[in-house]
Amino acid sequence: MKRLLETLDRVGRGVENLLICSLLLTMVSLAVWQIVARNLLGSGLLWADEFLKILLLWLGMVGAVAASREGKQIQIDVLSRLLPDRFKVMSELVTSLFTAAVCSLCAWHASRFVLMEREFGSTVLGSAPAWVFEAVIPVAFGLIAYRYIVASGRLLLGLFREETPCP
Amino acid sequence: MPLIGLGLLLLALFGAPLFAIIAASALLGYWHANIDLAALAVEVYRLAEMPVLLAIPLFTLAGYLLGESGAPKRLVSLSQALFGWLPGSLAAVALITCAFFTAFTGASGVTIIALGALLYPALQQAGYDEDFNLGLITTSGSLGLLFAPSLPLILYGIVAQQTDVGKLVSIDQLFIAGILPGSLMLVLLLGYCLWHNRHRVRQQQTRKVGPGRALREAAWELPLPFIVLGGIYSGYFAVSEAAAVTALYVLVVEVGILREIKLHQLPVIIRQSMVMVGGILIILGVSLASTNYLIDAGVPERLFVWVQEHVSSRLTFLIWLNIFLLLLGALLDIFSALVLVVPLILPVAVGFNVDPLHLGIIFLANMQIGYLTPPIGLNLFIASYRFEKPILTLYRATLPFLLILLLCVLIITYWPWLSLGLVGR
Numbered sequence: 207m208k209r210l211l212e213t214l215d216r217v218g219r220g221v222e223n224l225l226i227c228s229l230l231l232t233m234v235s236l237a238v239w240q241i242v243a244r245n246l247l248g249s250g251l252l253w254a255d256e257f258l259k260i261l262l263l264w265l266g267m268v269g270a271v272a273a274s275r276e277g278k279q280i281q282i283d284v285l286s287r288l289l290p291d292r293f294k295v296m297s298e299l300v301t302s303l304f305t306a307a308v309c310s311l312c313a314w315h316a317s318r319f320v321l322m323e324r325e326f327g328s329t330v331l332g333s334a335p336a337w338v339f340e341a342v343i344p345v346a347f348g349l350i351a352y353r354y355i356v357a358s359g360r361l362l363l364g365l366f367r368e369e370t371p372c373p
Numbered sequence: 374m375p376l377i378g379l380g381l382l383l384l385a386l387f388g389a390p391l392f393a394i395i396a397a398s399a400l401l402g403y404w405h406a407n408i409d410l411a412a413l414a415v416e417v418y419r420l421a422e423m424p425v426l427l428a429i430p431l432f433t434l435a436g437y438l439l440g441e442s443g444a445p446k447r448l449v450s451l452s453q454a455l456f457g458w459l460p461g462s463l464a465a466v467a468l469i470t471c472a473f474f475t476a477f478t479g480a481s482g483v484t485i486i487a488l489g490a491l492l493y494p495a496l497q498q499a500g501y502d503e504d505f506n507l508g509l510i511t512t513s514g515s516l517g518l519l520f521a522p523s524l525p526l527i528l529y530g531i532v533a534q535q536t537d538v539g540k541l542v543s544i545d546q547l548f549i550a551g552i553l554p555g556s557l558m559l560v561l562l563l564g565y566c567l568w569h570n571r572h573r574v575r576q577q578q579t580r581k582v583g584p585g586r587a588l589r590e591a592a593w594e595l596p597l598p599f600i601v602l603g604g605i606y607s608g609y610f611a612v613s614e615a616a617a618v619t620a621l622y623v624l625v626v627e628v629g630i631l632r633e634i635k636l637h638q639l640p641v642i643i644r645q646s647m648v649m650v651g652g653i654l655i656i657l658g659v660s661l662a663s664t665n666y667l668i669d670a671g672v673p674e675r676l677f678v679w680v681q682e683h684v685s686s687r688l689t690f691l692i693w694l695n696i697f698l699l700l701l702g703a704l705l706d707i708f709s710a711l712v713l714v715v716p717l718i719l720p721v722a723v724g725f726n727v728d729p730l731h732l733g734i735i736f737l738a739n740m741q742i743g744y745l746t747p748p749i750g751l752n753l754f755i756a757s758y759r760f761e762k763p764i765l766t767l768y769r770a771t772l773p774f775l776l777i778l779l780l781c782v783l784i785i786t787y788w789p790w791l792s793l794g795l796v797g798r
Contacts (some may be wrong), residue, residue, distance in 0.1 A: 223640050231428060234624065237427060237617030241610065255424065263421035265430055266658065267653020272644060279390035280652045281707055282749075284457070286388040301389035308393045311400060312659075316414035329698045339421075343414050 218349075222272045229265045233258060253331045260281065260330065261341050267346035274353045295361055302358040309351035316344035377401060388748055389783075391709050392652075396659040404667035404726045416662035420654060425534075426612055429525050430650045434479035435623040437646035439594070440487035441625040442634055447591040449491055454587035461570030463499050464509055465563055467492045468531045471513030472559055473785070476520035479598070485514035485755050493760060505569060508770035511756040512778070514779035515744040516706075518738065519555030521548035522619075523599050525707050525740070527612065528731040532715045535661070544612045547604050550792045553758065554785045555736060561777050569773075653708045661711040673720045677734075680721050690725040691786050692719070693713045698736060699782075702743020706751060710740060727789075734792040738782045745771050745778070 236258055240250040273279050286297050320337045328336040378398075385394045396413065403410050405567075418427060452466040459465055470492075477486045491509045496506040518525055530544035553586040582590070602618055604610035610618065627634045633640065667673070684690045699709050715736065722732045726736045747768045785791055 223644055227640050228641050230434060230643055230647060233427065234431065234434075234617055234620050237431070237614065238621045240613050241618065258427060259421045259424060262426055262430065262654075263418065265647060266420055266651055266654030267648040269430075269649075270655035271651070273652040273655075276392070276648060278648050278652060280656060280709055281388050281390050282704060282706075283383055285386045287621060290590045296389040301387055304384055304389055307395040307660055308400070310396045311410070312396055314401075315410040316417070319411040319414035322411065340414070342420055343417050356378075360487060 219275065222268060224273070225268045226265065226272065229261055229268065233261045235263065236261075245290045250288045256331055263339070264342050267342045271346050271349045271353070277357075295365060299358055299361045299365070302361065306351045306354035306358060308353065309347045313344045313347035313351055316347055317341075320344055374401075374405070374778055375674045384395055391705075392655045392659050395656065395663050396524065397712070399659060399663035399666055402663065402670070406666070406670065407430060413659070413662045415667055417658040417668070419661050420658050423531060423535075425527070425531055426657075427613040428522070428544075428616040428649065429524060430614070431620040432477065432524060432527070433646045433650050434643065435619045436483060436633060437642050438597045438627050439474070439477060440483045441638070441642050442631065444591075444594050444627070445470070445487045445491055447587070447594060448473065449488070449495070450582055451587040451591045454582055454584040457793075459567070461567045463492075463496055463549060464501065464504070464505075464566035464570060466742050467496065467513055468559060468566065470563055471510075472517035472555070474518065475513075475515060475517030476523050478583065483754060484517075485510060485739075485759060489514070489756065489759055501570065506770075507760065507762060507767060508564065508772070508774050510760075511767060511771050512745060512753050512774035514752045514755065514769070515741045516558060516562070517555065518741045519551035519734060521551065521560070521605075521610075522612070522615065523551075524653075525623075525737050526551055526733070528657075528708060528711050529715060529736065532711055533719060533729055533733065534717045535664075536719050538720055538729060540729050542725060542733070545731055546730055546796050548605070549600070549795050550734055551737075552795060553780070553791045554734050556780045557784060557791065558738075558741075558778060561781055562774065565773065565777055592630065597622070607706045627689040652680065654776075656779065658710055662708075664712075664716045665722050673717055676717060677721045677724050681724070684725075687725045687727065688787075690722075691727070693798075694735065694741060695782065695786055699740035699742060702740040703746040703749065707737070707743070710743075711736070728793055728798055730796060730798065731789045731792045735782075735786050738778075738785050742775065743780060745775050 226365045236254055237249075240254050240258075243250040270279075288295055288298060320340050320343070323340055324335065324337040330339060381394050381398055387393065399413055399416075400410055403412055409627075448470045448630070449466060452470050453463070456462050456465050456469070462532055467488075471484050471488055474488055478487075483517065491515075493506060493510050496509070497503075501509075520526075525630045526547050527544055530542055530547050534540040588595075597619065600622060602616050604618065605612060627638060630635065680690070684693060700713060719729060719732060723729060744750050747753065748764075753764060753767045753771065756762070757767050
């Protein structure tokens with residue numbers, strides 16, 4: 207079980223890095239190409255501006271998943287700084303479980319939105335199905351929920367281990 | 374409902390990620406108003422409808438790349454070569470380079486880490502007293518927030534554009550509005566540094582290289598402000614396009630030409646920068662949902678009516694605004710504060726005849742102080758961690774700088790011309 211989780215972690219990190227780098231570098235090159243094309247050729251690629259905005263959504267979502275993997279989501283930690291260590295673990299556990307629950311709820315309703323869009327047949331970039339690009343939202347929330355579930359599991363295990371007295 | 378609100382507040386204070394708190398409150402609001410919860414995703418998808426948002430990842434990438442390259446070192450030696458003749462010159466160098474750098478990195482703590490590592494030992498070696506050094510470096514970490522193309526300035530513009538108040542708020546106007554207030558902070562802090570070190574003997578040999586060589590060495594970085602500002606104000610680029618050009622330029626220079634960042638380091642730096650961007654964008658995404666709910670529920674109007682009942686004049690409103698923002702800045706980071714609070718107070722401020730551009734500058738200036746306000750100002754912790762000093766030492770060391778910035782905030786708030794004069798409003 208532990209090995210499976212570790213492998214998943216490694217693969218996940220690799221996929222994130224690949225996605226982040228390729229999304230960002232595509233964004234830089236495409237955005238600069240648009241400026242060059244507009245000024246030299248008179249007009250840029252028609253689909254590019256819309257595509258750039260979709261890239262941004264994807265980059266933001268993948269970035270948010272990466273941020274939760276590294277525990278770098280923006281947060282206020284006034285009280286947890288002042289707590290004694292034992293309570294710190296408890297408060298981390300509660301907040302992680304809360305985050306996991308909220309993200310699961312978001313993922314569920316976002317996937318409903320994506321399915322509705324699929325049924326409705328909305329399109330972007332001319333004739334591409336919109337739901338494919340929108341699917342990043344439920345997937346990202348789902349992955350973030352997963353990260354916080356794993357984190358809570360780890361905290362719980364730590365708590366139990368501490369409580370078994372050493373012989 | 375109030376009980377649940379209290380619960381969410383407690384969870385936030387105990388360190389639950391803010392985006393989760395905001396998402397939870399949006400979902401609750403929708404549920405309460407019988408709106409399909411899938412609407413949350415519709416709002417998050419609006420991230421893909423604002424072209425100017427592209428500026429955020431692109432400028433952040435440029436900032437992180439600059440931070441990892443030799444640019445901070447070249448910048449320091451250039452300012453030293455140019456201003457080395459002043460008494461207390463190294464302190465002046467620290468302020469100016471940090472301001473320049475923060476404009477590009479958006480006060481993410483990168484400045485303290487990248488430049489502090491260079492400037493702190495240099496100041497120590499030059500014999501400045503410990504408290505002064507620490508205070509200076511910690512303060513400089515958020516100086517330059519009001520200068521283009523700083524991220525918070527861009528984000529304020531974006532949020533203000535989303536909040537329709539009938540007055541145009543464009544990002545290029547915000548960039549101009551920030552110039553004089555930002556310079557005021559810089560000048561007053563410079564003055565304090567010179568005054569504090571007035572008895573010091575002039576450093577004989579602070580400069581290591583001559584101005585000519587320092588200029589040549591920094592030749593690749595120097596055009597950056599001109600690319601950004603020149604491009605935008607000549608009408609050649611939109612803000613997001615200037616960001617794309619800056620990112621590509623920095624990428625080519627630091628990785629391709631100077632080769633200070635090796636190709637294999639690039640994915641790590643890109644990941645780091647996008648972790649920060651992801652953290653900001655997801656908060657923005659879910660707060661679009663919560664704000665939308667608040668506006669539908671008429672909260673800004675009710676807030677305005679309530680404030681009007683208790684506050685009679687523009688002046689008293691500004692006083693309360695300052696107090697509120699200082700407290701807010703001490704508690705929330707600048708990005709969350711922007712997306713959460715601006716949609717609520719902007720309509721109120723406009724009702725009291727405060728220009729949206731002026732409000733933006735007041736907002737950011739107050740937030741900048743928040744970085745230094747005990748007990749939890751972010752820069753205090755970054756500096757305490759980076760320089761291995763107890764946090765209490767940092768509270769004491771930053772106090773004089775904090776007071777000067779407070780004076781600046783008061784001037785900025787009560788003298789609107791400073792923000793609006795150059796824009797011509």
